Amino acid sequence: MPSWKLVSGLCLAFFGGLVAIAGIGYAMVGIPSENTAAKSENNVYYWEDGSQMVATGAGANRQNVTIDKIPKAMQWAVISAENKSFYSDSGVDPMGIARALANMARGGDTQGGSTITQQYVKNTYLSQEQTVSRKFKEMFISIKVGTKLTKDEILQGYLNTSYYGRDAYGIQAAAQTYYGVDAEKLTPSQCAFLAALLKGPTYYDPVDNTSYDPSATKAKNTERSKYRWGWILEQMHDDKHLTDAEYQTATKKYPMPQGLKATKGMTGQISYLVDTAKKYVLAHSDISRTEFDKGGYQIRTTFEKDKVDALAKAVKKIESEKIDPEKRELDKHVQFGAASVKPKDGAIVALYGGAGYENDHFNNNADTSGVPVGSTWKPFVLAAAMEYGTYKDPDVGVSPLSKYNGNDHLKVRNNDGTYVLKKDNSVFYQENESDYPWGYISLRKAMEQSINTPFVQLGMDVGMSKVRDVAKASGILDQSFEALNPSFALGTSTPSAIRMADAYSTFAASGKHADPYSVTEVKKDGQQLPGFDKPKVKLAMPENVANNVTDTLENVIENGTGQNAKALGRAAAGKTGTTDSNKSAWFVGYTQQLSTSIAMFREDPKNSKLLSMNGTAGEDSIHGGDIPTSIWTEYMKAALKGDNDPGFPDAEKIGEVQDEDGAPSPTPSVTATPTPSVTATPTPTPSPTLTAPSPSATETCFGFQCEDTGGTDTGGTDGGTSSTPTATETTGNTRGNGNGGIFGGSSG
DSSP: OOOHHHHHHHHHHHHHHHHHHHHHHHHHOOOOOHHHHTTOOOEEEEOTTSOEEEEESGGGSBOOOOGGGSOHHHHHHHHHHHOTTTTTSOSOOHHHHHHHHHHHHTTSOOOOOOOHHHHHHHHTOSOOOOOHHHHHHHHHHHHHHHHHSOHHHHHHHHHHHOBOSTTOBSHHHHHHHHHSSOGGGOOHHHHHHHHHHTTOHHHHSSSOOTTTOTTOOHHHHHHHHHHHHHHHHHHHHHTTSSOHHHHHHHTSSOOOOOOOOOOTTOOTTHHHHHHHHHHHHHHTSSOOHHHHHTOOEEEEEOOOHHHHHHHHHHHHHHHHHHOOTTTOGGGTTEEEEEEEEOTTTOBEEEEEOOSOGGGTOOSOGGGOOOOOOGGGGHHHHHHHHHHHOBTTBTTSOBOTTOEEEOOSSEEOBOTTSOBOBOTTSOBOEEOOSSOOOOOEEEHHHHHHTTBHHHHHHHHHHHOHHHHHHHHHHTTOOGGGOOOOSGGGGGTOOOOOHHHHHHHHHHHHTTTEEOOOBOEEEEEETTEEOSSOSOOOOEEOSOHHHHHHHHHHHHHHHHHSTTGGGGGGOSOOEEEEEEOGGGOEEEEEEEOSSOEEEEEEEEEOTTTOOEEOOTTGGGSSOOOTTTHHHHHHHHHHHHHTTTOOOOOOOOOOOOSBOOOOTTOOOOOOOOOOOOOOSSOOOOOOOOOOOOSSOOOOSOEEEETTEEEEOOSOOOOOBTBTBOOOOOSOOOOOOOTTSSOOOEEOEEOO
16 A cells, blocks of 8 residues: 555645646736737638639727726626626636536537636637637636736626627627617617627527528517517616616617618628628538638638629619519519529529618528429429339339329329318319310420429329429428428429529439539638538439430420520520419529529518519519529520530430329321222311310320320410410420520419
């Protein structure tokens, strides 16, 4: 057994070593300065070619003020809310540090409870790395700060270095940003609001911050802000820092801050490009929003200036021609969102997010959710049918020449033959936009004219979960999907314009998919940060499935609802889309080089709810084949100018004809017989009155596919509305002729 002297000596040596280490640590650290912290930099964004796009951030929005310029109410608000013992404690919370070290030992982060002194120290670090060494350094500096600075100096430093959101660092910038006054003019009620922001501006600023977190909606943020604002005032009152009269006055009305404002350089489409790139950086790194907004980062993006300018110009041109809010009430609050993506790569080369921050439009329409995509969803239904077949034969894909009932107001069947019921147990009927009696038509024809009933029943036969799987593999996010009911086939889901352009680039790339990305490189202090390699390209669907979808969608432009896109003058494919009550209209189309989506909608500025576009632009209704298609064509002409026209790979025959139950059997081939020598006088035949397209004797072929057709169709609007057919018809699409389609459709 070791002697007590040896044990005592070892203990003394151990504790002596700790004291020495602590002494060395204490001696080596310096006291932070709010003036040093105020030298934060802007973040600099670059175009795809390396030229500078914009420098923006908190570097130009910071100004220190002395403690006598900070209202007592602001000082007591943070003390009552965060560190009641501020004026009596040592500046270090031993239990908080112990919790942080315990978390680290368990593999968690080193976050722990902090005093105002510790938070001030942490604010002065441009790096917020969660390491034990940083935590110990923070502790030593906090101890030193507590012995060298007065409490007022510490509090002043904390309020001058804290982040309040909206690129506002420090209490002076926050006062100007949220209330348009100097800090010394803030009321106690306003002080409590600003103090609440220190808990996290993403969640306590009463604006929409869903671009950073889907849960940070305007409604929820307002609710959280009001609750904490009231709680802080209550704490100040309980701590005797507000008199009864002051408390009654302060709590009388919530001090709603002024709206968002454009900062320097954040105008036009630049604001939305920066928004998109910033979200990408935060999602693909461990950089916090607070740390990123302190600046000093260089971000190289995928955005191509000429294409961004061309897209904005196309929107403005068509908008100015069609939309006149000064003359028509129903033209007010019309908005557009658009995105353009490279197939086989995923790079976002251009987007249109709205009218610009300078016009008080802060939501990025290119990356927004909540706008149903309508019949632009139908290609996913067709792709799923070709890949997975139906419940009747899951081993054999469905040919696009399969016939389904295209009539209006049809009962929808489950796989067991029963009819789908609504919640009240009444039978579910599917409507088309038109009551035109199409009869049994091919899926190709149904896509061409964007008829709803065939795709709803096809989706049921395939299984809506399979449709969802195909869309997900193509890049649509889980949070975009709506319920898997019959209407799912008609585009009730709400992916963003970016995601729709990316998903359809999968068809353009013969089934290959890469996630969309907007940043290729991020540097800090000259060092390249990890996490920004190109997304991997994966096979999302069989090559021939994608090529057959493209073949079908080329016909949408050549003969169907997307004919306005024929003006592009090169091979393209796509689909139009319009939703119930005409609340949104889409056009999504592609060549091999670019996939571009255009969304159009009206939104109530008071509650962000979608409004009907019936009557907008002086038209009875707006369809995807109208204004959205015109914008798409205008942009793609400019974006592809000078590029070659490679067309699309040939689609090979796929699947088997699997007609819907109840479809008439194919008419057998007729063997010609010799005409009798007797010449008969024919009886005049009156002109027929057609109630549905009738097959003629003409067989029309689409490359490898042939189909009996009848009735000339001049191309109707989304949802199945079509011109009345004539007695004869030849429809088809000659591949490689420089024309093609855009895709969209109608769930109206």
